Amino acid sequence: MSTARNGATGQPASGFVAPPVVVLDGGAALASEVLGNKGYGINVMRRSGLPVPPAFCLTTEVCRGHLADPEHTVDAIWDAVLHAMSWLEAECGHTFGRGSRPLLVSVRSGAVESMPGMLDTVLDLGIDDEVHDALAASFTPTFADDTRERFRRMYRRIVLGDEDGTVPDEPYAQLRGAIEAVFNSWDSPRALAYRRHHRLDPDEGTAVVVQAMVFGNMDTTTSGTGVLFSRNPMTGADEPFGEWLPGGQGEDVVSGTTGCEPVTALRNEQPAVYDQLLEAAGMLERLGRDVQEIEFTIEEGKLWLLQTRRATRSAQAAVRLSLRLRAERLIDDAEALRRVTPTHVETLLRPSLQPETRLAARLLAQGLPACPGVVSGRAYTDVDAAVDAAGEGADVILVRPSTSPDDVQGMLAARGIVTEIGGATSHAAVVSREIGRPAIVGCGVGVAAALEGRLVTIDGTEGEVRDGILQLRAWSERDSPELKALAELARQISPLRAHAKGPHPRLDPSSESAVREALQAGHTDVVSANPLITMLTALRVAG
Amino acid sequence: MLELKVLQAVRLKGLVSPDDLAATVDEADDAVAETVAALTQSGLLVVDETVQLSPDGRARLTELLAAERSTFDADAVSAGYDAFRGINGDFKALVTDWQLKDGEPNTHEDMDYDAAVLGRLDDIHARVIPIIRDVADHLPRLASYAAKLDRAHRKIIRGERIWLTRPIIDSYHTVWFELHEELILACGLTRQGEAEAGHAQ
Numbered sequence: 001m002s003t004a005r006n007g008a009t010g011q012p013a014s015g016f017v018a019p020p021v022v023v024l025d026g027g028a029a030l031a032s033e034v035l036g037n038k039g040y041g042i043n044v045m046r047r048s049g050l051p052v053p054p055a056f057c058l059t060t061e062v063c064r065g066h067l068a069d070p071e072h073t074v075d076a077i078w079d080a081v082l083h084a085m086s087w088l089e090a091e092c093g094h095t096f097g098r099g100s101r102p103l104l105v106s107v108r109s110g111a112v113e114s115m116p117g118m119l120d121t122v123l124d125l126g127i128d129d130e131v132h133d134a135l136a137a138s139f140t141p142t143f144a145d146d147t148r149e150r151f152r153r154m155y156r157r158i159v160l161g162d163e164d165g166t167v168p169d170e171p172y173a174q175l176r177g178a179i180e181a182v183f184n185s186w187d188s189p190r191a192l193a194y195r196r197h198h199r200l201d202p203d204e205g206t207a208v209v210v211q212a213m214v215f216g217n218m219d220t221t222t223s224g225t226g227v228l229f230s231r232n233p234m235t236g237a238d239e240p241f242g243e244w245l246p247g248g249q250g251e252d253v254v255s256g257t258t259g260c261e262p263v264t265a266l267r268n269e270q271p272a273v274y275d276q277l278l279e280a281a282g283m284l285e286r287l288g289r290d291v292q293e294i295e296f297t298i299e300e301g302k303l304w305l306l307q308t309r310r311a312t313r314s315a316q317a318a319v320r321l322s323l324r325l326r327a328e329r330l331i332d333d334a335e336a337l338r339r340v341t342p343t344h345v346e347t348l349l350r351p352s353l354q355p356e357t358r359l360a361a362r363l364l365a366q367g368l369p370a371c372p373g374v375v376s377g378r379a380y381t382d383v384d385a386a387v388d389a390a391g392e393g394a395d396v397i398l399v400r401p402s403t404s405p406d407d408v409q410g411m412l413a414a415r416g417i418v419t420e421i422g423g424a425t426s427h428a429a430v431v432s433r434e435i436g437r438p439a440i441v442g443c444g445v446g447v448a449a450a451l452e453g454r455l456v457t458i459d460g461t462e463g464e465v466r467d468g469i470l471q472l473r474a475w476s477e478r479d480s481p482e483l484k485a486l487a488e489l490a491r492q493i494s495p496l497r498a499h500a501k502g503p504h505p506r507l508d509p510s511s512e513s514a515v516r517e518a519l520q521a522g523h524t525d526v527v528s529a530n531p532l533i534t535m536l537t538a539l540r541v542a543g
Numbered sequence: 544m545l546e547l548k549v550l551q552a553v554r555l556k557g558l559v560s561p562d563d564l565a566a567t568v569d570e571a572d573d574a575v576a577e578t579v580a581a582l583t584q585s586g587l588l589v590v591d592e593t594v595q596l597s598p599d600g601r602a603r604l605t606e607l608l609a610a611e612r613s614t615f616d617a618d619a620v621s622a623g624y625d626a627f628r629g630i631n632g633d634f635k636a637l638v639t640d641w642q643l644k645d646g647e648p649n650t651h652e653d654m655d656y657d658a659a660v661l662g663r664l665d666d667i668h669a670r671v672i673p674i675i676r677d678v679a680d681h682l683p684r685l686a687s688y689a690a691k692l693d694r695a696h697r698k699i700i701r702g703e704r705i706w707l708t709r710p711i712i713d714s715y716h717t718v719w720f721e722l723h724e725e726l727i728l729a730c731g732l733t734r735q736g737e738a739e740a741g742h743a744q
Contacts, residue, residue, distance in 0.1 A: 116645065190645075197645055383557070402738040405721050408710050409557035421738040425635035427720050431710050433642045445739070 016061050021080035023056040023087050024209075034059050036110020036207025041308050048287065050280050052305050054091035055211035056084040057110060058179060063205030066183045074180060081179075084210070092212050097171030101138065102131040103212060104147070107178040109185070110207025117190025118206070119158050122178045123249055124151035124213060126171040139218065146217055150249060175210070182208045214304040216297040220247035222270070223299050227253060228263050230281040230292045233313040234355035236320030240264060240278060250295060250306070273303045284308050289330050290339075291321055315344040316355055316475075319482045326489075333489055334539075340486060342533045342540070348483070349530070351472035353459055361466040364451060365418065365443040369463035370429035373438035375416040376458075376469040379451040383410035390414065397456055399448045403428035411437060416458045418465060420447050432460075440465060477532050487532040495519060496538035498531035510534040516541050544684060545570060545578045547611065550587065550596065550604040555721045556711070558593045567713055569687040608728060615681040617730070623678035624726040630670050631723065637663045638708055638716055651704075661699065664707070664715070668696050675722070682729060688722045 022028050024039055026047035032040035039057035046052050058081070065073040074081075089095055094103035108121045127135075127148045136144035155167045155174065159181040168174050185191060186206050195202050216225035226244035233241065242263035245253050253260060266274040277296060280303075284292045293311035297304045313321065319340055326336040353374050377395030380386035383406060390396045390413035398414035400407050402421045411417050411431055415438075419428045422441040432439030438460030447465075457470040477483050478500065491497050496519055498507070504525040507514055515537045518526055528534040545568075552568045553559060559567070565575045582588040587600035596604065641660050642649055651657055672689050679686035695715040698706040708716045727737055 194645060387558075401735050404734045405555040405717075405724050406557060412710075421735070425632075425639040427635075430635070430638050430642065430708060430716060433648075434708050434710055 015065065015076075016059070018059055018061060019080070020062045020065075020077045021056060021058055021084045023054075023084055025054075030059075033204070034061065034207070036060060036209065037309065038108060038110045038307060039207050039209050042209065042211070044287065045284070045305055045308060048283060050283070050305055051303055053212040053214050054088050055209055056088065057210070058208040060110065060205040060207050063183045063186060063207065064203065066180070067187060067205065070180075070184075074176065074183075078176075081175075081210075085175075088210070088212055094212070096126050097128065097131060100134050102126065102134050104131075104151075105175070106209075106211050106213055107175065107182065108209045108211070109182045110209055115191045115194050117185065117188035117192075117194065119182045119185035121250065122151075122154050122158055123251065124148070125155070125174050125178055127151050127174075128169050128171055131171065143215070143218060147215070150217070150251070154251065179208050179210075182206065211306070214297045214299045214302075214306075216245070216249050216299065217247055218299055222301040223297075224248055225250050225253055225295075225297045226263050226266075228277060228281055228294045228296060229311050230285045230294070231311075231317075231321065231324075233291065233293070233311045233317050234359065236313070236317035236324065238324065240281070250297075270298065270301065273298055273301065276303050280305060286330065289335075290325070291317075314355055315347040318344045319348065319486065323482060323485055333493055337486070337490055337493060337536065337539055340536060342536045345477075345483065345530070345533050345536065348475040348480075349477070351474040353457070353470055354473050357470050357473070358459070358462075358464070358466065361457070361468055361470055363464055364454070364456060364467055365440070365447045365465040367418070367440040367443035367447075367463050367465075368422075368424060368429075369460050370424065370426075370439040370441045371417075371432040371437060372461040373416070373436075374457065374459045374461070374470075374472060375438050376456065377415050379418070379454050379456050380410075380414075381448045381452045383407055386410040387413045397451075397458055399451050400428070401445070401448055402426070403431065411435065416460065418443055418447065418451070418458060420445050477530060483532055487535070490532060490535035490539070494535035494538050495542045496523065496535060497525045498528045498534035498538075499525065500527070500531055502527055507534060510537065512537055512541060545574060546582065547604070547607040548684060549575065549578050549582060550600055550607065551725075553588065553594050553596050554601070554604055555724065558595055560593055561590075563712075564594055567691070569690060611682070611684070612729065612731060615729075619681045620678055620726070620729050623674055623681075624730050626674045626677075627671070627723070627726055630667055630674075633663070634667050634671075634719060637667065641707060664696070664699065668692065671719075678726070678729075685722070685725055685729075688718060688725070691718045692722075 018030055018034050022030060022035060024043040024046060026043060028035060028043045035043065035057055042052055042055050062073060062077060085096055089103055092103055094101045096103040104124050104126045106121060106123045107125055109118055124147045132144050132148050135147065152167050156163055156165050159178050168177055216223050224244060224246040225248045226242060228240060228242040230240065231238050240263060243253055243260045244263045244266055245260045281292055281294055284294065288310060291311040291313065292308050294305060295307040297306060322336040322339040325331045326333065377397040379397045379399045380389060381399050386396045386398050387409055396414040397416045397418060398410045399418040402419060403426065408431060412435060417428060417432050417437050417439040419441045420443055422428050426441055428439060428441050438458055440458055440460055440463050451465065455469050456465050456467060458465050475483055477487060496515060504527045505523060507518055507526040507528040510528040510530060510533060515534060519538060519541060548568050548570065552564060561579065565572045568575050579588060579594060583590050586597055587603050589595045589597050637660060644656060671692065675685060675689040691713050692715060695706045695713060695718060699715065706714045708714055710717055724734065727734055
């Protein structure tokens with residue numbers, strides 16, 4: 001096996017095909033399979049001249065090596081890591097683990113989509129007492145304390161998996177601990193099960209990205225963190241969408257801390273930065289040829305982009321965006337059809353709460369989705385009253401502070417369940433799942449009083465209680481303009497053309513195997529109950 | 544004691560058929576039937592096809608539970624509740640893992656997965672029975688919860704899996720849920736207070 005040289009360090013990296021540690025300065029010419037999607041994205045953003053905190057990554061190869069030989073692999077490349085840290089220091093003008101301008105870093109796994117069981121992100125790494133004091137002197141003691149607390153909490157929770165564990169004092173030990181923990185989490189039981197279930201490559205490994213920290217928690221007036229979608233991922237509308245938390249760091253937004261504003265609030269709060277953000281989003285959308293979900297931080301009025309990825313989107317948005325991006329000539333016909341899956345269309349054909357309906361109705365409460373489904377009715381907080389009302393044919397939504405055995409009769413009588421207190425393993429969640437009632441738990445104290453007597457719609461999939469009886473609606477291939485447009489497109493390209501009626505053989509059911517057979521039999525036209533789904537399936541089968 | 548047992552059982556079930564009531568009270572059928580008749584007579588229970596507490600019955604139950612609280616060593620029962628709380632989280636996590644696999648409803652097609660979850664139940668069962676016995680030394684009325692958990696556990700081992708989580712019947716989860724409620728009340732606490740203290744996740 002040839003030994004590669006690390007362009008940044010000039011050191012031989014024995015046993016690896018590519019350099020094991022790669023600085024993401026825009027020049028890294030390696031694929032996302034090596035750098036990880038996150039690292040690859042950071043490199044692209046740097047190359048495009050966008051403001052990204054300097055970062056380097058350890059490649060997926062190192063991960064595979066570490067899992068095969070945990071004793072020696074990271075040791076062997078540690079010099080390269082130190083060299084990359086020097087580069088980081090030089091880029092930022094800060095010093096790691098020492099000095100009056102300390103460098104803190106984040107350590108993240110390389111995948112863009114997190115896998116359950118996998119270690120995700122550790123922020124604010126590199127603090128010991130000396131560094132803490134330097135931060136307090138340069139900024140404020142409050143900031144230094146808050147940042148160290150955040151770091152310790154995350155390190156204990158994520159790296160040690162023990163709330164009372166001991167965090168290493170020494171910054172380089174913290175760095176090493178976090179890096180190895182990310183690699184090890186690739187093989188956590190849940191991650192293994194997830195990959196098995198989704199038939200993903202078990203041996204790929206994950207890259208690790210080490211990136212200089214920027215501080216959204218510096219203050220609440222000119223700093224914060226947020227997520228921007230370049231277009232609305234629920235409706236597909238061409239408008240910016242997302243969340244912004246003044247004074248927050250990434251973990252706060254992800255964990256749904258209160259205080260999040262819609263990202264459009266930045267238009268008033270920091271207009272110049274907002275414009276810069278939208279411009280960057282537009283550029284990344286064009287580069288990626290798709291809607292982007294961008295994680296960003298503003299530190300004292302300066303914008304930093306941390307990560308970008310293709311936005312996850314609703315079925316409605318998937319259809320609308322594929323047609324829209326094709327109309328804008330960002331993607332061609334074939335790609336437009338590739339972006340809508342048979343499952344998307346199946347979902348749309350079932351009655352559901354349309355995103356526009358949802359967004360137009362006032363959000364009354366939010367909690368943890370415990371059992372999926374959407375139901376409407378009148379909110380009752382008293383179990384006997386709920387049982388009586390249901391006995392008279394009313395649609396009841398039971399809203400309770402927590403759940404005791406007293407409530408079970410009420411839960412049975414109700415169409416849906418909401419609680420103030422409780423998590424995913426609470427009795428309310430368990431019983432709701434057993435009896436199949438849409439349920440939302442942990443909406444917060446006071447919700448029962450606020451909802452009593454109101455007509456509401458609860459969405460146990462999204463975890464939302466909204467005002468009023470909201471209608472569910474289904475799309476149809478025959479009547480929905482977007483589906484008709486896609487079907488016309490598909491008819492021009494699909495190897496198998498499907499029609500609602502006509503002098504063609506009938507494909508019934510239009511399963512993947514039936515489609516495969518029809519193709520092999522040399523049919524060009526068929527009749528099926530869901531022509532668009534049939535054609536999307538045929539395109540996928542034919543590759 | 545039978546009056547208290549019957550009233551409490553009816554309260555915990557909300558609405559219960561006479562047969563299910565007898566089963567859950569875990570006493571001789573005719574003694575239970577007699578008690579139900581007497582309590583109905585005195586207006587504490589309402590019986591048509593099912594048995595329910597009347598408002599008077601609820602008040603009487605509160606009285607009896609308060610009186611009971613003065614008969615046992617509160618510290619000993621508190622200690623028992625603490626021990627129970629130590630495994631409560633594990634049990635609820637197990638139940639959720641039974642219901643959801645990788646965030647999706649468990650189809651129970653993966654026998655290894657299910658077997659692993661039920662293995663954890665065996666552990667939990669072995670831990671909880673001595674705790675209940677210790678509490679029952681001070682509060683004898685609660686001894687039947689050990690027997691009911693045991694019965695449910697044996698049915699689960701025999702392959703009758705509904706006896707893990709089905710509500711209303713004395714499934715393992717139902718009995719556990721009711722036991723938790725009993726312990727909360729015996730310690731003079733409230734479900735809401737416990738939930739706010741973080742013991743309801």
